Amino acid sequence: xxxxxxxxxxxxxxxxxxxxxxxxxxxxxxxxxxxxxxxxxxxxxxxxxxxxxxxxxxxxxxxxxxxxxxxxxxxxxxxxxxxxxxxxxxxxxxxxxxxxxxxxxxxxxxxxxxxxxxxxxxxxxxxxxxxxxxxxxxxxxxxxxxxxxxxxxxxxxxxxxxxxxxxxxxxxxxxxxxxxxxxxxxxxxxxxxxxxxxxxxxxxxxxxxxxxxxxxxxxxxxxxxxxxxxxxxxxxxxxxxxxxxxxxxxxxxxxxxxxxxxxxxxxxxxxxxxxxxxxxxxxxxxxxxxxxxxxxxxxxxxxxxxxxxxxxxxxxxxxxxxxxxxxxxxxxxxxxxxxxxxxxxxxxxxxxxxxxxxxxxxxxxxxxxxxxxxxxxxxxxxxxxxxxxxxxxxxxxxxxxxxxxxxxxxxxxxxxxxxxxxxxxxxxxxxxxxxxxxxxxxxxxxxxxxxxxxxxxxxxxxxxxxxxxxxxxxxxxxxxxxxxxxxxxxxxxxxxxxxxxxxxxxxxxxxx
Amino acid sequence: xxxxxxxxxxxxxxxxxxxxxxxxxxxxxxxxxxxxxxxxxxxxxxxxxxxxxxxxxxxxxxxxxxxxxxxxxxxxxxxxxxxxxxxxxxxxxxxxxxxxxxxxxxxxxxxxxxxxxxxxxxxxxxxxxxxxxxxxxxxxxxxxxxxxxxxxxxxxxxxxxxxxxxxxxxxxxxxxxxxxxxxxxxxxxxxxxxxxxxxxxxxxxxxxxxxxxxxxxxxxx
Ligand SMILES: Nc1ncnc2c1ncn2[C@@H]1O[C@H](COP(=O)(O)OP(=O)(O)OP(=O)(O)O)[C@@H](O)[C@H]1O
Ligand SMILES: [Mg+2]
Numbered sequence: 113x114x115x116x117x118x119x120x121x122x123x124x125x126x127x128x129x130x131x132x133x134x135x136x137x138x139x140x141x142x143x144x145x146x147x148x149x150x151x152x153x154x155x156x157x158x159x160x161x162x163x164x165x166x167x168x169x170x171x172x173x174x175x176x177x178x179x180x181x182x183x184x185x186x187x188x189x190x191x192x193x194x195x196x197x198x199x200x201x202x203x204x205x206x207x208x209x210x211x212x213x214x215x216x217x218x219x220x221x222x223x224x225x226x227x228x229x230x231x232x233x234x235x236x237x238x239x240x241x242x243x244x245x246x247x248x249x250x251x252x253x254x255x256x257x258x259x260x261x262x263x264x265x266x267x268x269x270x271x272x273x274x275x276x277x278x279x280x281x282x283x284x285x286x287x288x289x290x291x292x293x294x295x296x297x298x299x300x301x302x303x304x305x306x307x308x309x310x311x312x313x314x315x316x317x318x319x320x321x322x323x324x325x326x327x328x329x330x331x332x333x334x335x336x337x338x339x340x341x342x343x344x345x346x347x348x349x350x351x352x353x354x355x356x357x358x359x360x361x362x363x364x365x366x367x368x369x370x371x372x373x374x375x376x377x378x379x380x381x382x383x384x385x386x387x388x389x390x391x392x393x394x395x396x397x398x399x400x401x402x403x404x405x406x407x408x409x410x411x412x413x414x415x416x417x418x419x420x421x422x423x424x425x426x427x428x429x430x431x432x433x434x435x436x437x438x439x440x441x442x443x444x445x446x447x448x449x450x451x452x453x454x455x456x457x458x459x460x461x462x463x464x465x466x467x468x469x470x471x472x473x474x475x476x477x478x479x480x481x482x483x484x485x486x487x488x489x490x491x492x493x494x495x496x497x498x499x500x501x502x503x504x505x506x507x508x509x510x511x512x513x514x515x516x517x518x519x520x521x522x523x524x525x526x527x528x529x530x531x532x533x534x535x536x537x538x539x540x541x542x543x544x545x546x547x548x549x550x551x552x553x554x555x556x557x558x559x560x561x562x563x564x565x566x567x568x569x570x571x572x573x574x575x576x577x578x579x580x581x582x583x584x585x586x587x588x589x590x591x592x593x594x595x596x597x598x599x600x601x602x603x604x605x606x607x608x609x610x611x612x613x614x615x616x617x618x619x620x621x622x623x624x
Numbered sequence: 625x626x627x628x629x630x631x632x633x634x635x636x637x638x639x640x641x642x643x644x645x646x647x648x649x650x651x652x653x654x655x656x657x658x659x660x661x662x663x664x665x666x667x668x669x670x671x672x673x674x675x676x677x678x679x680x681x682x683x684x685x686x687x688x689x690x691x692x693x694x695x696x697x698x699x700x701x702x703x704x705x706x707x708x709x710x711x712x713x714x715x716x717x718x719x720x721x722x723x724x725x726x727x728x729x730x731x732x733x734x735x736x737x738x739x740x741x742x743x744x745x746x747x748x749x750x751x752x753x754x755x756x757x758x759x760x761x762x763x764x765x766x767x768x769x770x771x772x773x774x775x776x777x778x779x780x781x782x783x784x785x786x787x788x789x790x791x792x793x794x795x796x797x798x799x800x801x802x803x804x805x806x807x808x809x810x811x812x813x814x815x816x817x818x819x820x821x822x823x824x825x826x827x828x829x830x831x832x833x834x835x836x837x838x839x840x841x842x843x844x845x
Contacts, residue, residue: 114735114741115735117728118721118723118724118732121723121724121728122723124723125722125723523719524721526719527719527720527721528721528736529680529704530678530680530707530713530715530719531707531708531713531732531733531736531780532704532705532707532708532709532711532733532736532737532784533704533708533736534700534701534704534705535700535701535704536701537736616680617671617672617675617680617681620675620680620715620719621671622715622716622717622796622797
């Protein structure tokens with residue numbers, strides 16, 4: 113029979129009061145642990161996947177939203193930016209790589225991102241590597257730049273800015289020069305008024321759809337006229353013949369993020385049919401199938417949950433064609449461009465020059481993440497303070513409960529002393545009981561905290577865009593446990609002092 | 625180990641703060657192995673005297689010698705240790721810990737007497753067997769009869785092979801038949817353990833069993 117066994121017996125003897133006391137401590141610790149876990153999971157979710165990205169350019173609006181949308185594939189796209197900015201960026205001396213994103217489709221709950229073969233560039237961070245090195249299986253999708261600009265031409269969009277064209281004159285062939293347009297300057301000055309590919313309410317744009325579907329339809333139906341089409345003076349409608357040109361039908365290829373392939377069991381070679389709109393969108397009017405040509409390596413980032421398709425195929429769909437123009441203009445739009453600047457001062461130079469352009473929103477990824485963590489951090493601190501107060505309240509309630517039992521327990525203390533227990537033995541027994549009670553409460557609280565995160569997982573995924581890992585144990589939890597037990601022991605000093613001072617002779621008397 | 629009280633004075637403070645004399649024992653010697661019955665009116669200081677002998681109460685003046693050791697002069701922690709190792713105490717109301725079984729109540733005393741866990745358990749089992757409670761070792765005190773509870777109390781008092789057993793009206797809460805039984809048992813086991821017995825009683829029948837009867841009035845000056 114040791115003192116610890118005696119303490120355990122005392123706790124069991126008062127099992128109801130002990131349970132309530134431990135529970136009140138557990139409640140607070142549960143909150144603390146859940147908050148710390150979520151904080152950690154959120155940092156984990158955002159910090160690592162955000163590494164490697166630098167600048168995101170998009171439609172005017174919230175820079176944070178832009179980053180969340182382009183890098184984390186969450187939140188709605190802030191709207192459309194002029195597509196012509198993309199070749200312009202590619203031509204910029206400060207830019208190492210520019211990756212255009214066109215969003216708007218989904219495949220069985222996963223976002224579809226249309227982009228170029230820049231996705232397979234070594235400088236695109238996730239997955240690491242270059243070309244096939246990024247792939248677990250298959251090959252990169254085919255991206256045909258010429259076909260893309262032909263599509264855009266066919267849509268009647270002035271896709272490319274004059275300057276951009278000039279910048280690329282040396283490098284490009286005649287096909288792209290088709291897009292050269294006298295009105296480009298004018299169009300560029302028009303602000304993009306928030307046209308979105310991601311339309312939850314497709315009907316809003318019905319008028320546009322009809323209008324542009326017409327063009328697209330025409331384009332489709334016209335037989336291939338073949339040959340070159342460097343005829344700059346031609347009317348827009350006359351460009352339609354490019355579809356039948358040497359590029360023939362646009363290839364529609366998809367490369368799946370690891371999770372998409374794994375969870376849907378889609379293999380290389382199968383065909384998928386994305387729907388319009390991210391959430392439960394409508395099927396495209398005509399059946400359009402994309403062939404899965406590759407599956408990306410797992411990255412542990414949101415890239416795993418994205419379906420990438422070639423940008424040229426994106427604009428070959430009537431629905432997209434309709435939504436792909438900046439509202440009120442005939443200018444083609446993109447959701448965003450991920451910009452990877454050259455080293456050194458180039459990032460600052462780029463940020464400086466891009467920030468001066470009212471038709472664009474520029475987001476510095478690392479700065480936006482810092483802001484996000486600061487905002488979330490300060491909210492977390494508030495919750496954490498409340499949770500810590502709950503813990504303190506729990507410990508105080510234990511103090512009161514123990515203190516109140518001390519009157520009846522003085523007899524036990526006196527008996528122990530009569531058996532030869534020293535004052536410090538009984539003092540230690542009470543402190544030990546308080547510490548053990550809080551330790552049990554804290555341990556239960558840590559477990560409950562993780563269970564709480566487990567239970568709230570779906571909800572968090574819905575509102576915050578990431579599913580926390582509920583059973584990640586943090587080193588700080590050991591510190592929480594230690595601190596709470598210390599706090600409990602400290603609170604135990606009060607009743608222990610009462611036990612210490614018990615007058616043995618007075619409390620050994622028979623009860624009358 | 626003979627016990628000797630010298631010029632012992634115990635005064636308590638009443639609630640008004642005045643000192644009230646409770647005990648005044650100029651001299652009392654209890655030879656080793658002696659069986660002493662302590663009698664006296666209510667409030668005469670019998671319990672207080674046992675507390676002094678156990679080192680629970682320190683006298684205001686005088687010496688409390690167990691052999692060469694003056695309990696009155698020892699620091700508290702050493703008095704506690706001395707009590708654990710050398711003094712067994714039997715209470716009128718048993719004073720068993722309700723959260724522990726009979727066995728654990730007895731074994732716990734061994735912990736304060738410095739016994740190893742296994743030794744303490746073995747000795748506690750042997751003692752409970754000796755007081756005919758082998759079948760109730762795991763019972764909680766609340767489920768035992770009063771006679772059984774006092775037998776547990778006796779076993780506990782002997783746990784550390786004490787030189788002296790102090791019993792404060794050990795049969796006052798028992799009926800006549802139980803009283804007789806318990807008293808006989810107490811005398812037997814104390815004799816077996818070769819301990820000195822100092823027993824306080826109000827009861828004439830109990831007093832009659834003792835050759836040595838000391839009335840507190842007689843020793844108080
Ligand atoms: N802790 C104390 N503080 C003050 N006075 C006390 C204290 N303990 C005992 N007394 C007083 O000392 C006197 C002796 O008490 P004690 O309990 O020793 O008497 P007793 O002989 O055992 O009486 P009883 O036969 O009723 O048990 C009493 O007057 C009692 O009120
Ligand atoms: Mg008394």
